[in-house]
Structure formats: C-alpha cells, structure tokens
Amino acid sequence: MKAIRVGLMQMDSQDQKERNMRRASELLEEAVSRGATLVGLPEYFNFIGEENQESEQAETIPGPTTTQMAEWARKHHIWLHGGSLLERVDGRDKLFNTTVVFSPDGKIVSRYRKIHLFDVDVMGGPAVQESTIREPGDQIVVCPTPVGTIGLSICYDLRFCEVYRILALKGAQVVFVPSMFADLTGRDHWEPLLKARAIENQFFVLAPAQIGKKPLYSCYGHSIIVDPWGTVLAQAPDGETSLLADLDLEKIEVIRKQIPCLKNRRPSAYRWP
C-alpha cells in the first residue's frame, strides 16, 4: 500500500497576522507529531481582516510569510500546501489569492492563483465582490511530487466542475480545496460538491477550511478528506484543529478500473456553447 498521511489545518484566522502564523505553526507541529508528511493550510490562513487592511497585509512571493512556510517545510521535512495568501505583485493594482506549495527542502514548487472570483450576493448575507479588489489567475495547476500529483484550487472554484475535470485529466491524484466557505451556503453545498468532485474524477479531495466569524460572513468549517469513491475519511469538528487521514493512492487505479468514467468521456460530443 502506497499510503501517505495527510494533515489539514482548520483555522479561525483573524486580522492578527502574528497570532495566525503562530497557530498555523502549532497545528502543523501537532499534525507532524502524528505522522503527517503532506500538510495543508486553509484559504487566507495568515490574514483575514477588513478590506482596507488588505493591501498593507498582502505580500510578495517570496516574502515574509512564504519564508516562514519554507522554514516549516524544511524543519519538519514535509510537503506543505500553503492554503492561500494575499499576493501583491509590483506594478499591479489588484491582489491575487494565491496558493504556494513547498517541497520538504523548503523550495517553492508550485503556485496557483485563484481563477474564479467570489462575486455573490446571497440572501441573508452581505454582497461580496472579490473581483473589485482581486485579479484572477488563468492557469489550472498540477504539482507532481514523489508523494503523488497534487491538484490546486481555492474555495469558490469548487462550483466549477471544469477545474476539477481538467485537474484529473492532467493527472491530479490529491486535490486541495483550501476554503473560507460561508456558513449560509456551506451547510447545503459544501459536502455534496466536494463528494461529487471526488466521485466524478476519482481522486482524493482535501478541503482545509476556515471556521469562525469573519468581517464579511461566518464560516462553515467542516474541513474534510474524501476518497476517490466519495467516502468521507475524516471531517473536522468545530474549532481550530488538525485533521488527519491516510491516503492509499492505489485506490485510485482500483476504482478507475472498475468505473472507467475518465476513459468513457466523449469529448467529441461536448460542443461547448
């Protein structure tokens, strides 16, 4: 069995960056002490505050936060999926919502900028227009590693089946969905969408999430690890915590042999309007 032990951090990040970094480090140490070798943080793990604080808190990559993360990866000799952070790029007005992945020697091996910006207005909640302050990425990214091919996505991307299908076709085996999913939508949409992404693409889905009240809305939490059959291997209770599971990557091929739906696709019939 080619199993890897993964650890997901569920966090209640707020506008104190130092505190968030300390908590991330503590939760990560806990996961590592329990044997995790691939560790994932949630969306915006290092800072969630008011909109007017964001450009000051955004960082270049590399920058202080990623330097610290590289240190964590090196110290614990782990593959570290960095959830996401606000990325500032010199000469650009808007910020990116960016994932960085580190190898166990502390090198940045992949970077993904969120493609789908969260422009919604759910009844009973405030309007959110991420695109007024963010610039979207336009690359769907997989990150091949010795522990499996990692697929990258962030939060609202979850509603776009195209991203996950393309990740599967590019060879993703373990797909991260670091999130700050809203309570109002999460209670009805979080689990069915995450399960469906795992079932239809027959890969592992790992979703480390924010919990708690943020300036714009309350978060749903429920960080989850789903296997390629759609079985929930682990789900987090409320509160900041690290969530562990062992992923047997061989399960992917066993299931794809039984139900070869990736092979049974009929692209010639998909005439996209």
Place this chain on the structure above:
Amino acid sequence: MKAIRVGLMQMDSQDQKERNMRRASELLEEAVSRGATLVGLPEYFNFIGEENQESEQAETIPGPTTTQMAEWARKHHIWLHGGSLLERVDGRDKLFNTTVVFSPDGKIVSRYRKIHLFDVDVMGGPAVQESTIREPGDQIVVCPTPVGTIGLSICYDLRFCEVYRILALKGAQVVFVPSMFADLTGRDHWEPLLKARAIENQFFVLAPAQIGKKPLYSCYGHSIIVDPWGTVLAQAPDGETSLLADLDLEKIEVIRKQIPCLKNRRPSAYRWP
C-alpha cells in the same frame, strides 16, 4: 409563482413488456390524478430482460411503445418524458438507449440517445459492457416547452459533469436523469452526484429510477427531485410508486442572481487537455 407539478414514476420493470406498460399507465394515471402536468418514466421502463431478448424487444421510433405513450400524453394532456427504451434503427446492428419527449397533443418533440455507455466492472458485481450491444448518441439535447426548458440525459451520463454544464448553458431549467442505477454504486454516488448537478448548474434535477433485481444487478431506486439550491424536494421509498413535487421555476433566477456561477465561469482558463 410559475410552478409546475411534476410526477416521476419509480418502476420495477422486468421482461414482460405488457405488464410494464400497464404499470407505467397506472402509475401515470395516479400522478395525473394528483395534478402532475409533466411526467417522467425511468430508464428502460418498458423492458428489462436478458441480453439475448433485447434485439427482439427493441422498437423503432415511432413504434408500438411510443404510439402508446403518445396516447397517454394526449389522453391526460401532459408533457411526457419517456424515460428510455431500446431503439432499433433499420440498417444498424447495435441498438440505441433513447429518450423520447411528447407534448400534450401526443407529438414527439425531442429525442435523446444516451451518449455515455455503461462499461464498468464494479467489484462484487458483474461486468457490464453496454457498448458491445449499444451505439452511443452524440448530441446533447434540450427541449424548450411552455412549461420550461427540459434537459435530457440518461443514468451513466450522471458521472459526466460536462453534459449537465452544457445543458445549463443551452438553457435547461428542468433536467431529467432516468436511471437504472446499481445498488452497489448508488448508495454512495447517487445522491451526491444528483445534488451536485443541481447545485453547480442551478437547475432542477429529476431522476426517476428503476428498483428491484434485474438480470445484471439490483437497482438502487431512491427516485429523487432536487431543486436548484440542492434541496431534496421529494425522494421515493422502496417499491413502485409515483413521486410528486411542485417546481417553482422562478427559484432558478433568484438563485442565479445570488450566486452567479454560470456567469462567473472562465472559459478562457479552461484549456481542455
């Protein structure tokens, strides 16, 4: 409120065509007597038998079964979604798995041939190679009607998110998934996939299913009606039954305004491998 009352037939069709047609007619009458104006049958509602019986039981369209269905639609003045039946086409060796939709005056208004053939080999169950005896369709079909735009799909198509996304982009509001889903996969995959199709595309999903033991496998049943938020409006118990719900089509626009994920798609970023 622009509501339509729909009725789905859950059936235990076997190899006695006359019996299946009588049961379909009875269940349909029951749904109509409770006010259904759009009625859907399950996959292969008129015949499920051994493989060697199939070519004899297949029919041309129009043919005896569709003539009877046209009569039902006319008699009850309903829109009738005909689940699916084995279609024989002169000059072709293989059969199609075909849906036919009838208007209340008994006219055939749409036809859909299943695109994704069920070629699987699930552990604990027998191997099924639908493609050895079936020919696949290659057209994704919507059917505009005064009661809403109907999207067509059949059973195994459910695993292919592309079909449902394209149906949504073509304007589908009410999507049928007539099925003969296996028990072994249905218990883990049926509900999350159907819910996800509704949530990600923000349309109604109607899945009339077969129950009972068939020559190749036992069926999961659990016919279901899901609204565009992913809420289950109705789900069938075991047994042959008609399942009703009122669909408020205005809900589609309300939800799409709140979470405009169809508008927020980024086709330029989807570089299909």
